[in-house]
Amino acid sequence: MSPISRQPNKQDTHADFSYTEQALHTLKHAGLRITKPRKVVIDLLDNSPVPLSAYEIKEKIDSLGEKIDTVSVYRIIETLEKHHLIHRLLSSSKVQKCRLSPESSCDKHQSDHCHHLLVCSECHTVSEVHCPGANDLVQAVQQAAHFQITSHAIEFYGVCGSCSG
Amino acid sequence: MSPISRQPNKQDTHADFSYTEQALHTLKHAGLRITKPRKVVIDLLDNSPVPLSAYEIKEKIDSLGEKIDTVSVYRIIETLEKHHLIHRLLSSSKVQKCRLSPESSCDKHQSDHCHHLLVCSECHTVSEVHCPGANDLVQAVQQAAHFQITSHAIEFYGVCGSCSG
DNA sequence: TTCACTGCAAACCTTTTGCAATTCT
DNA sequence: AGAATTGCAAAAGGTTTGCAGTGAA
Numbered sequence: 001m002s003p004i005s006r007q008p009n010k011q012d013t014h015a016d017f018s019y020t021e022q023a024l025h026t027l028k029h030a031g032l033r034i035t036k037p038r039k040v041v042i043d044l045l046d047n048s049p050v051p052l053s054a055y056e057i058k059e060k061i062d063s064l065g066e067k068i069d070t071v072s073v074y075r076i077i078e079t080l081e082k083h084h085l086i087h088r089l090l091s092s093s094k095v096q097k098c099r100l101s102p103e104s105s106c107d108k109h110q111s112d113h114c115h116h117l118l119v120c121s122e123c124h125t126v127s128e129v130h131c132p133g134a135n136d137l138v139q140a141v142q143q144a145a146h147f148q149i150t151s152h153a154i155e156f157y158g159v160c161g162s163c164s165g
Numbered sequence: 166m167s168p169i170s171r172q173p174n175k176q177d178t179h180a181d182f183s184y185t186e187q188a189l190h191t192l193k194h195a196g197l198r199i200t201k202p203r204k205v206v207i208d209l210l211d212n213s214p215v216p217l218s219a220y221e222i223k224e225k226i227d228s229l230g231e232k233i234d235t236v237s238v239y240r241i242i243e244t245l246e247k248h249h250l251i252h253r254l255l256s257s258s259k260v261q262k263c264r265l266s267p268e269s270s271c272d273k274h275q276s277d278h279c280h281h282l283l284v285c286s287e288c289h290t291v292s293e294v295h296c297p298g299a300n301d302l303v304q305a306v307q308q309a310a311h312f313q314i315t316s317h318a319i320e321f322y323g324v325c326g327s328c329s330g
Numbered sequence: 331t332t333c334a335c336t337g338c339a340a341a342c343c344t345t346t347t348g349c350a351a352t353t354c355t
Numbered sequence: 356a357g358a359a360t361t362g363c364a365a366a367a368g369g370t371t372t373g374c375a376g377t378g379a380a
Contacts, residue, residue, distance in 0.1 A: 146326030
């Protein structure tokens with residue numbers, strides 16, 4: 001059950017609430033404290049169209065005159081990731097706010113929230129998709145190789161609608 | 166003689182030639198020079214069952230009394246990757262020799278040699294598979310999102326046959 | 331001999347740990 | 356006040372650049 005009530009037909013996005021509101025609510029609901037550094041990081045991620053590294057987050061916040069320690073950024077990122085509020089790109093280990101709701105995992109059998117990433121080579125923005133057929137792929141690979149698959153990561157690279165249109 | 170004992174892997178798809186032979190041939194064919202550092206790195210990768218980071222490669226070679234600069238390792242890795250002789254793991258950015266032939270790409274339409282990785286959580290060895298159905302997945306995602314996919318990366322995590330049996 | 335390649339220097343980014351100080355509730 | 360969280364110190368690994376010297380062809 002989601003901590004936030006949703007319209008029945010808006011299953012895929014957090015459209016009812018801003019990302020910042022959603023994130024703060026999720027943290028509070030988990031018994032975590034709403035601190036200034038956390039708010040600043042969440043706000044920055046909410047407004048960044050591209051994924052950021054821990055160091056880049058620190059730099060951006062510093063340049064805004066806010067000052068934050070790199071270690072704190074790492075720990076905040078860790079917390080946000082644990083609560084499925086951000087994605088980590090495999091190809092760069094940068095992070096970005098998660099735009100799909102936790103319930104929209106491709107695999108209902110795994111607790112992992114499993115969204116797959118579309119990385120645009122032009123503008124470097126990253127969007128998320130469900131992975132229709134990903135379970136079939138997992139099954140096929142599992143059969144072909146003697147390998148028991150517990151999780152998987154998929155990233156697609158190409159050109160997004162805005163950049164190609 | 167090489168300081169590293171050679172154990173040609175007969176499970177290779179490059180069955181006629183050892184990985185080392187194949188790699189050296191590929192480099193020579195591309196007009197590149199066969200240098201001592203390159204031979205040592207290739208030999209090390211040929212005999213490593215697990216992926217290695219650039220730093221780990223440097224450490225291993227040094228411990229064999231050969232000495233190599235970290236920067237050289239990076240550049241050699243870059244060269245090998247360009248010629249499809251190694252894979253880079255997304256999840257750790259370590260590299261491993263490529264065991265499947267370049268022709269066995271999952272997607273005949275892309276020049277990319279596209280193999281998908283099976284990472285064992287137990288022994289950390291990485292094997293490669295063709296991706297039956299991956300093209301279907303790419304098509305499905307491309308349709309669902311407004312996104313023109315040019316390449317993709319897939320990693321599966323789980324337990325390999327040796328570790329589960 | 332030539333120039334592709336390596337080694338060296340140097341700088342910066344990445345990540346983790348322990349402990350003291352701070353601050354949210 | 357008490358507990359969660361941040362800042363600081365420090366260390367080690369990871370990555371990149373330019374330049375000078377070496378060595379493969």
